[in-house]
Amino acid sequence: MSDKGMMEKEEIFSKVLRAGRRxxxxxxxxxxxxxxxxxxxxxxxxxxxxxxxxxxxxxIYLYKEDFDGFREILxxxxxxxxxxxxxxxxxxRHQKDFKKEYxxxxxxxxxxxxxxxxxxxxxxxxxx
Numbered sequence: 001m002s003d004k005g006m007m008e009k010e011e012i013f014s015k016v017l018r019a020g021r022r023x024x025x026x027x028x029x030x031x032x033x034x035x036x037x038x039x040x041x042x043x044x045x046x047x048x049x050x051x052x053x054x055x056x057x058x059x060i061y062l063y064k065e066d067f068d069g070f071r072e073i074l075x076x077x078x079x080x081x082x083x084x085x086x087x088x089x090x091x092x093r094h095q096k097d098f099k100k101e102y103x104x105x106x107x108x109x110x111x112x113x114x115x116x117x118x119x120x121x122x123x124x125x126x127x128x
Contacts, residue, residue: 012036021045038062 013028025041040060045053062070 035064037064 011027012030015026017024017026021044023043023045025039025043027039027041028036029039030036038061040062042058043055044057045055047053
């Protein structure tokens with residue numbers, strides 16, 4: 001029993017995926033009607049200024065009636081990413097020799113007489 005007097009939800013089946021600072025928890029749980037649903041929790045580890053740790057968690061609840069649509073879109077999206085960018089991880093964090101596109105531009109801009117303000121691109125934040 002928890003502090004609120006409610007029974008804790010039983011973990012029926014669980015798997016964990018550790019991925020760097022992120023951990024993904026996949027848990028099968030039971031509804032009040034004794035049907036099953038899936039929760040996917042992303043937990044990300046952060047460090048306080050004093051060196052202590054804290055975690056931010058985000059949770060998705062996925063019910064059986066949404067499985068087919070979720071699976072189809074997830075597969076379509078992952079296939080798109082792999083077909084467009086391949087399976088190799090391309091990022092500063094994962095590759096020590098990763099070079100940003102604007103790093104190449106910085107050598108060109110230093111050779112020209114343009115100022116940083118002239119290289120600025122107008123950005124609209126109306127969508128936020």
